[in-house]
Amino acid sequence: MSENTEQKGAAEPAFHEGDQANGATTLPVWNSTGFRYSSAEEMEKVFNGRAPGFVYSRIANPTLAQLERRLCLLENGSAAISFASGMAAISSVILGLASAGDEIVSSSSIFGGTYSLFSRTLDRLGITTKFVDPSDLSALESAISDKVRAIFIESMGNPALDIPDIQAIASIASKHGVALVVDNTVATPELFKPLDSGADIVIESTSKYINGTGTAVGGMMVDSGRFDWGNGRYPHLTEASAKFGGMAFAASLRQGVFRDLGSCFNPNGAFLMSTGLDTLRLRMERHCSNAANLANVLSEKGFEGVNYPGLKKHRDHDIARKQFGGAFGGIVTLRLGSKDAAFKFINGLKMAMIVANIGDARTLAIHPASTFCREFDSDTRLAMGVHEDLVRISVGLEDAGALVDDVVGALETSNSL
Numbered sequence: 001m002s003e004n005t006e007q008k009g010a011a012e013p014a015f016h017e018g019d020q021a022n023g024a025t026t027l028p029v030w031n032s033t034g035f036r037y038s039s040a041e042e043m044e045k046v047f048n049g050r051a052p053g054f055v056y057s058r059i060a061n062p063t064l065a066q067l068e069r070r071l072c073l074l075e076n077g078s079a080a081i082s083f084a085s086g087m088a089a090i091s092s093v094i095l096g097l098a099s100a101g102d103e104i105v106s107s108s109s110i111f112g113g114t115y116s117l118f119s120r121t122l123d124r125l126g127i128t129t130k131f132v133d134p135s136d137l138s139a140l141e142s143a144i145s146d147k148v149r150a151i152f153i154e155s156m157g158n159p160a161l162d163i164p165d166i167q168a169i170a171s172i173a174s175k176h177g178v179a180l181v182v183d184n185t186v187a188t189p190e191l192f193k194p195l196d197s198g199a200d201i202v203i204e205s206t207s208k209y210i211n212g213t214g215t216a217v218g219g220m221m222v223d224s225g226r227f228d229w230g231n232g233r234y235p236h237l238t239e240a241s242a243k244f245g246g247m248a249f250a251a252s253l254r255q256g257v258f259r260d261l262g263s264c265f266n267p268n269g270a271f272l273m274s275t276g277l278d279t280l281r282l283r284m285e286r287h288c289s290n291a292a293n294l295a296n297v298l299s300e301k302g303f304e305g306v307n308y309p310g311l312k313k314h315r316d317h318d319i320a321r322k323q324f325g326g327a328f329g330g331i332v333t334l335r336l337g338s339k340d341a342a343f344k345f346i347n348g349l350k351m352a353m354i355v356a357n358i359g360d361a362r363t364l365a366i367h368p369a370s371t372f373c374r375e376f377d378s379d380t381r382l383a384m385g386v387h388e389d390l391v392r393i394s395v396g397l398e399d400a401g402a403l404v405d406d407v408v409g410a411l412e413t414s415n416s417l
């Protein structure tokens with residue numbers, strides 16, 4: 001694949017480079033479980049890492065390798081691994097960093113699935129999580145014990161839409177020699193590249209904006225390649241660190257947790273993600289401008305319950321402006337005053353669809369407290385920013401005026417405007 005970088009047009013990671021052999025302009029899909037060698041000696045070499053090559057698609061595949069390379073370039077990283085889902089990426093990365101008896105420090109304002117992974121599944125396996133408000137830097141720092149193996153943050157909290165100061169958190173992480181893992185799903189690499197602000201590992205649920213049209217579930221982790229894995233905090237990586245330096249984690253993950261858990265992505269899904277990536281920049285511009293317009297119009301109409309990082313009244317507006325270069329994402333949340341009003345509002349939407357994901361071309365709405373956050377008690381939900389009356393809108397690519405009309409009409413239906 002490295003020879004493809006010489007090709008005309010290949011320097012721009014925003015577009016797929018195609019395949020050199022046939023001149024295809026899209027990602028070639030290699031639906032092959034295994035890869036063939038002409039001698040036992042040759043295969044032994046590949047298995048032992050003494051010759052390049054693919055062996056088995058649970059570990060690596062040429063189609064997946066191209067998608068990984070693209071996202072790696074887009075996030076300014078050094079190594080990437082694609083996963084079956086965003087959750088597979090998060091669980092594998094944490095299991096690659098922490099063992100039973102270890103701890104992680106996580107933002108409390110995170111996606112419900114991740115909260116469940118940390119507070120239940122990993123807890124049962126002996127990895128405990130201390131949840132902190134990521135805007136409280138001293139609380140975050142004092143949560144870092146000798147047992148902490150990762151700090152986990154979302155660059156834009158889903159669905160609270162808080163924006164942690166990644167540079168400030170990265171300097172705390174680096175002072176303590178702890179890896180900073182940033183879930184960049186909501187911001188996307190078009191708005192923000194966490195590795196450039198000192199994060200060590202980035203995670204994307206590619207199911208969302210990367211895919212862009214809701215056609216496949218997938219995940220990705222990108223490693224900066226700069227972290228010192230031999231610093232004593234990661235005894236299981238000391239040997240790999242001596243051998244691979246900053247690439248120790250990515251190499252160990254692929255040949256360890258990732259391979260053993262079998263949470264690999266698939267070539268057909270990679271094709272869909274790659275097609276989505278081609279238009280990510282353009283789509284994010286429209287998601288962001290549509291969301292900003294909707295939030296501004298609702299504010300101007302005097303609707304107090306609108307939350308969007310682009311609004312000056314948003315608590316983290318200044319950090320968002322500094323970090324995201326003037327764009328503020330495609331999610332708007334509304335507080336309707338009660339669960340009943342929230343349901344009436346959702347039922348009053350005509351164009352927007354009632355759907356659980358985000359990042360689709362179409363506008364999607366959901367009531368988080370009764371759906372993906374229903375399992376958590378009310379204190380936990382509040383820490384996640386999920387109020388009983390909250391509605392999350394993933395703003396799509398529709399005509400800006402039609403979108404405003406739809407939301408305003410539904411607000412009127414629910415007597416909220």
Ligand SMILES: *Cc1c(COP(=O)(O)O)cnc(C)c1O
Pocket residue numbers: 085086087088111113114154158183185186205206207208217218219358
């Ligand atoms: C959706 C989402 C995930 C989980 O990704 P899946 O692809 O659904 O497994 C993780 N983090 C955030 C912020 C998400 O929005």
